[in-house]
Amino acid sequence: MANRSHRNRGHIGMNALRKAGRSHQSLHAIAPRTLETSVHTVFSADCLEILRALPDASIQLIVCDPPYNIQMADWDAHADYLGWAADWLTEARRVLSDTGNLVIFGGLQFQGEAGSGDLLSLVSEVRRRRLLNLVNLIIWAYPNGMSAHRFFANRHEEIFWFAKTDKYYFDLDSVREPFDEKTRKAYLKDKRLRAESVEKGRNPTNVWRIPRLNGNAKERVGHPTQKPIAVIERLVASLSYEGSVVLDFFAGSAVTSRVAAALARHSISTDRDPSVVEYFARHMANWPDADRSRRAPFRMLEKAEFRNHPAFSENAGRAAAE
Template sequence: MPHEPIWTPTSPNTVIQGDNLNVLRELPDESFQLIYIDPPFNTGKVQKRQSLKTVRSQEGTRVGYKGQTYETIRGKITSYDDSFEDFWEFLEPRLEEAWRLLNSSGTLYLHLDYREVHYAKVLLDALFGRECFLNEIIWAYDYGARSKKRWPTKHDNILVYVKDPKGYYFNNTEVDREPYMAPGLVTPEKVALGKLPTDVWWHTIVSPSGREKTGYPTQKPLGVLRRIIQASSTEGDWVLDFFGGSGTTGDAARQLGRKFLLIDKNKQAFDTMKTRFTRVIDAEEEAQQIQFAKFRKRPVRLIEG
């Protein structure tokens, strides 16, 4: 007997734990306006992040305001293995599914770094067609290692492909604008409005001590995802991220009135997203609730919104 689909276009916002390729193959054709994916960068390392919390304590060794003493409490370590024997054997079938799942006006954003982006360009040219290549976005940031043996790497690459080069949706007038780097050269009205972004985005990483952080390694900032979603979708559209990670894509989509489906095999990622969005469920009306599910050979729902 056919089982109940784990997701349909009438589903609520959904987070699924499971192998993304298996889940993708269950989804109906041309269901998504926007797909953003931030797959592992194939660095050959285990990516880790440990949460830290500072509390006031008489036994603390850190001295702060008015001589108060504090101690730092270390939380659990979150991690994932960012190493594959054959990275492209892993990623190619998932990109094929992404093409199938995009609707005719839809757009794919593939977020990589310098190690794999050039191979990705060749592969996506073959899958989508070279005429469907829209942009390479450079996300530049100001944090990271200070190499003395080469130019320090301070950017990621985001390849942008459309399903139909004659019928895709794009509206950059809707995006959050940037401040002018030389505000004295433009009118006060333009300074107040800000300037439209180009294909080079200057945006800081998620602060390790900021309110936005979830503790998940390689979490991407909301500002970058907001810009992508604003430009390539409209309110009510479905957004898919099948390397869900910390859930930033879903959070940005929710804030902007889009619907989202997030998938990740990593239990730590699923737990991070569950915690992140459970706070939202507690704070929002019933219409904004989120469904959490686990996918094996047959889907089993864990929590229904």
């Protein structure tokens, strides 16, 4: 079968833009700038409480690792899971800017004994209500995990990437992977390839081979489903820009704010579990000494100062805030 990408109008159009030295229309809607100080807030709150308080089009990226109604705790039990999820999905769309992105973590497995929620349920709800556009299904593949006897042991997790409009922001160059030296030299000799593109590196594809955190990982702060910094870094770096606002209303360990602080994005991380504040404090205490001198300046807001967050700025959905 012929490669469909060779006839894809989007690919053809992007190649034409690059050759002409022009950029995609999504980059015209923003004006990235160097941020002097990023602002972050981490506190306990219900997801709908936070979403309903935020202005329209104030958020560039939402990182979402929701509960799936499998009754692991009181926060993971909902009589009408899809009705509840539809509420926060609808609000999430409202607060996203026109260049905004939303990523949803989840897994697909047998849940005959559990409630009505899983990743497929959420994706179906998004599509049924036509809330967002699906951009990519990312497979986070890892070598480590639990064994199994009644099914093939799980070694991957899905990340659905949705966009509010076709003007979504995506910075591929920020997450490219370098070619090994042998491949790099061979590609540089290939006259069909542009040397500057080869030097930038390869597209990491939608299969990300990044290990899960084991029990002894230095990144661990105590949350049972904590995501690796490397995974969140790739999402924040490519789907948001310096000075934009990143939101995580199922924050868990608050790793999203830890990453946002390192990458000069503003952030809001909330969770129903009050432990989110302590988890974030541990993240900051774990920050490697070698990185401390290079990290961008940032400041923290208390919950009472929430409305002083840059998300409430008139131009929060754009980097050109002044």
